[in-house]
Amino acid sequence: MAKANGKSKWIKGLGAVAVVGVAVAAGLYLAGSSSGDIPPASVDFAKLGPQEYDVLYKRGEQVFRAGDCAACHSSPQTGAELAGGVPMVTPMGTLYGTNISPSKEHGIGNWSADDLYRAVATGIAPGRKVLYPAMPYASYHQITRGDSDALWAWLMKQRPVEVANKPGEMQFPFNIRPAVALWNVVNRPAAKEFDYTVNELARGRYLVDTLGHCAECHSPRTKVTFAMDTSRYLEGNTIEGSYAPALTPGALGERGWTRDDLVKFFRTGLSPQGVMTFRMASVLDHSTSHMPEADLRAMAAYLTQNQDMPGLQPKAPQTQVNVKGENLYVGLCAGCHGVQGEGQPHSSVPMSTNTTAMFPTPINLIRVIREGVEERDLAHGERMQTMPGFADKLGDEEMADLVNYMRQTWGGQPGNVTASDVAGHVRTIEHSK
Structure with a gap:
């Protein structure tokens, strides 16, 4: 009976903690989560002349590129860089990049420069809306007000994209916005500009x-x-x-x-x-x-850290190479990547220096072999030819043999990947889609 009473008290205590936690989060969300003071604007936009605005605009585009904004806020369907819609899969559910074009209905066309800084540096959107930390304000918290203002100037001059935002698909209780305020209390660094001009x-x-x-x-x-x-x-x-x-x-x-x-x-x-x-x-x-x-x-x-790096060094095999895997490599891969893993310039990467075989986990190697790589232009004249996927040709045991051969031969890794390991990694890959 004493144990039952103790358990009952523990459950009641846990419930009380949960209630207090929700109350604190709700209080932060509804009453206090405005992020406090923010730095003043770096410029008076009303007094900027055309040349000054042009300089700010160009700087804003550099911030947009360096901030990798388009990677999450582009449309997967149309490629429009500000339309939103990119899925971000987390263990708590899926979120989608939002429309950050100057659309007044779907985007940020009604935002001020203060609003943008507050959202980027603290995760608080207009209306005291707490943003999910998939928007990386835990990193952006050190952005300078000057860079944020330049980004705002650039964004507001882009073409509005009239595409509605796609709602997130978060699991309970992560779909409750006030709980994010509590996450911020625990995990969000305070907004503080970083001086990057030192060196x-x-x-x-x-x-x-x-x-x-x-x-x-x-x-x-x-x-x-x-x-x-x-x-x-x-x-x-x-x-x-x-x-x-x-x-x-x-x-x-x-x-x-x-x-x-x-x-x-x-x-x-x-x-x-x-x-x-x-x-x-x-x-x-x-x-x-x-x-x-x-x-x-x-x-x-x-x-x-400006250290002298040794550069590429051949990796000595850790154990005797997997013969079955070697036969699979010669039959499926050597035509493009070379028998010795030398690759072909500007079309297929070498395997003898490829870091994918060196990683502590084989998941990337398994994924590339299963899914292949689409032919595509890279940048500044480089191009990658098509690599076919072999998901329909290789079972888990064969995949393990091939992966072990490549990791042993060029990665300096032991040949200890099993068919069960492959199946587990495949489940992780499929769950992410």
Whole structure:
């Protein structure tokens, strides 16, 4: 009886905590979550002359590109960069990028420059609407007011796109907006402008951490609130059915990256280490391929911390290679990628230096082999030919053999991927779609 009473008290206590939590969240949402003071506007828009506005407009486009806004706010159907509709799959449900064109009905045409800064830096939209952190204000919180104002000036001069926003499909209780205010209390950093004019490393940090919000995908997430785990900054993360690899200087050096390789990869989407795929394909299309080379070099300097990187080094096989996998590789892959994994310039990437085989998880390798890669133009003259998918030709056991061969031969990884592992990764991939 004592145990029953104890359990009853525990349940009542838990219920009380839940009630208090909801009350606090609702209070924040309805009464207080206006984000507090914000920096004053960097310019008086009413007094800007045509030349001054033109300078601000051009700067705004650079912020738009560096901030990778179009990757989430483009229409998957039409390609219109501001129309919204890109799905973002999370463990709590699916959200869709919103219309950020100057449409007064569907977009942000009624927003002021203050409204844009508050939404970008604090996650609070007009009407005290709390935005989901899929809008990466946890990274954008350090944006300068000048860059935010320039972005507003550029956005307001774009063509309005009259496309309605698609509502999110979040699971209970994550579909309750006030709960997001509570998430913000726990996880959202305070808005604070970052001075990126100090030196190249500061500029690179601002581009990587703030505008580029790279850590949103490349840092692990906490299990309880799914916030970025700042204690494991840029240490890699599996998200939306693929692995966003570690970007620490040590991890980049281990995979053979140099600063010049990173700049080439950002600019063209192709390097000896591989080609931009999955979510990074849209990052190339809408963001990095449009950025000034000086900015790309600043990003590379920051990611490598200006360390001397050893460059590409052959990986010694960890164990005896998988013979079945070798036969599959020669029959299915060597025609384009070469028997020795040498690849073909400007059409099929080399495997001997490809970082996909080096990752601690085989999920990206499995996904590319199953789904293939569509032929497409990359950037600045580079192009990728079609790679067919082999989902209908390879069972789990064969896929494991092929993946093990590639990881053993060129990735320096053990050949320990099983058919069961493959099936598990396939379920993760399919669940992300």
